[in-house]
Every structure is written in structure tokens, then in C-alpha cells.
Amino acid sequence: MVARPGRRVLYSPPCASRWNRKLSWLWFKALPTVGDAGKEGGRRMRKKLFSEIPTLTGERLVLKRLGPADAEPLRELVDSPRVYRWLPTFLFEKRYPDVREVIGRLYTECLESSLILGVFRDDAFCGLAEIYGLRDPIHKVSVGYRLLERCWGQGIAGEALGMMIDYLHTETDIEIITASTMVENRASAGVLRKNGFSLVVHGVDEDWGYEKPTVADKWIR
Numbered sequence: 740m741v742a743r744p745g746r747r748v749l750y751s752p753p754c755a756s757r758w759n760r761k762l763s764w765l766w767f768k769a770l771p772t773v774g775d776a777g778k779e780g781g782r783r784m785r786k787k788l789f790s791e792i793p794t795l796t797g798e799r800l801v802l803k804r805l806g807p808a809d810a811e812p813l814r815e816l817v818d819s820p821r822v823y824r825w826l827p828t829f830l831f832e833k834r835y836p837d838v839r840e841v842i843g844r845l846y847t848e849c850l851e852s853s854l855i856l857g858v859f860r861d862d863a864f865c866g867l868a869e870i871y872g873l874r875d876p877i878h879k880v881s882v883g884y885r886l887l888e889r890c891w892g893q894g895i896a897g898e899a900l901g902m903m904i905d906y907l908h909t910e911t912d913i914e915i916i917t918a919s920t921m922v923e924n925r926a927s928a929g930v931l932r933k934n935g936f937s938l939v940v941h942g943v944d945e946d947w948g949y950e951k952p953t954v955a956d957k958w959i960r
């Protein structure tokens with residue numbers, strides 16, 4: 740068979756289960772396409788994720804680096820059991836009891852695996868937007884977000900996620916964006932759907948740091 744430019748060269752990975760089939764689709768998406776040589780040049784022009792701490796400006800929101808002045812609202816976020824009931828236990832903002840220490844380490848220690856930006860509206864802190872789980876060879880990354888309770892229900896998460904997607908696709912070499920939600924988290928599922936994510940796996944057991952496995956949904960865009 741002669742491969743045409745722009746067509747993916749398809750191998751046949753083993754697809755023993757539904758989960759494997761979903762994964763092999765991801766794997767297929769990550770394959771280079773014939774004729775990608777030209778695109779590679781473009782890719783190299785794009786920034787590598789984590790090579791900068793970006794400031795993203797949207798219609799209502801700004802996503803930017805946190806500073807010492809954000810300690811008080813960050814403490815409000817971290818102390819909210821309702822915010823963290825459907826989140827993993829190991830998020831960086833929970834690593835140190837003093838949130839000032841968290842902020843001081845966000846763009847050094849945390850940045851080794853995760854970029855966490857503050858979400859601001861009218862200069863007021865509303866929550867966190869996170870980009871993590873980079874798999875450089877396949878240009879894949881995961882995203883997450885959590886907002887102060889008083890900021891829920893105003894379209895802020897949806898807008899912040901849209902800004903992250905836009906940044907990743909236009910400014911960096913990221914091509915695949917994934918997210919995980921607890922199956923109970925209907926609000927987060929709505930935020931993902933509104934931003935063009937598709938559910939690829941429903942109800943898979945994952946280790947989110949709790950005593951028992953967390954039953955999660957996996958999303959891709």
C-alpha cells in the first residue's frame with residue numbers, strides 16, 4: 740500500500756479489551772503521519788511546555804503565576820473540603836502546611852512535573868488551573884482545575900479550560916490533552932464536554948491516593 744501524505748501509517752496494536760481499544764486509539768492518534776516532515780519544522784518553532792510561566796489573557800479571566808499576595812485566597816481554597824472531595828489527595832498545593840511555602844515552590848519544585856497557574860477575574864484569585872503529566876514523545880498532557888466555592892456556577896472553569904487548550908494548541912507542541920474526573924463529578928464533566936472533550940473510558944479504577952481505588956472517567960480532546 741502506498742501511504743499518502745497526511746494519512747496515518749496504521750499498525751495493528753493488540754486490542755484485547757475495551758480499555759485497550761481506547762488506549763490503542765490514543766496510541767494511533769500519537770503516530771506520526773506521512774508527510775509530517777514539514778510539520779516537524781513548525782513544531783520545533785513552538786515552545787516546549789514548562790519552558791516558560793505564561794500569562795494567558797481571556798475575555799474575563801487572566802491565568803498567571805501566583806505570588807505571595809495570593810496566600811490568603813489560596814488558603815481558603817485548600818481548606819475547603821467541598822472543593823477537594825472529588826480531587827486526588829496528592830495535589831501540590833496540599834504538600835506543605837503553609838501555603839506561602841507552596842507558592843514559593845510552585846515555579847521550582849512543582850514545575851518539575853506540573854505547571855499551576857492562578858485563575859484571576861478582575862485581579863481577584865478564583866482558583867487554580869493545572870497542566871501536568873507531560874508525555875513529551877507523544878505531545879500529550881493532562882489538565883485540571885479547582886475553584887473557590889464562591890466562584891462556582893459562573894462559567895469560570897469552562898473559560899479557564901478553554902484558555903489552557905488554546906495556549907497548548909497554539910503556543911506549544913502539545914497535540915493530545917486528557918483529563919480525569921471522579922464519576923460523581925458532574926460539574927467537571929460538563930466543563931470538559933463544553934470544551935470539546937470526549938469520554939473515552941468510564942468507571943476505571945485509579946489510585947488517587949485514597950484508601951480504596953477511585954472510580955474515574957477518562958477524557959480526551
Ligand SMILES: CC(C)(COP(=O)(O)OP(=O)(O)OC[C@H]1O[C@@H](n2cnc3c(N)ncnc32)[C@H](O)[C@@H]1OP(=O)(O)O)[C@@H](O)C(=O)NCCC(=O)NCCS
Nearest residue numbers: 822884885886891892893894895896897925926927929930
Ligand atoms: C468543577 C468546577 C471546576 C466547575 O466550575 P464552574 O466554573 O462552576 O463550571 P462552569 O460554570 O464553567 O460550568 C460549565 C458547565 O458545567 C456544567 N455544570 C456546572 N456545574 C454543574 C453541576 N453542579 N452539575 C452538573 N453540571 C454542571 C454545566 O453544563 C455548565 O454549562 P452551562 O454553563 O451551559 O450550564 C467547580 O465546581 C470546582 O472547582 N469544583 C471542585 C474542584 C473540582 O471538582 N475540580 C475538577 C476536578 S476533575
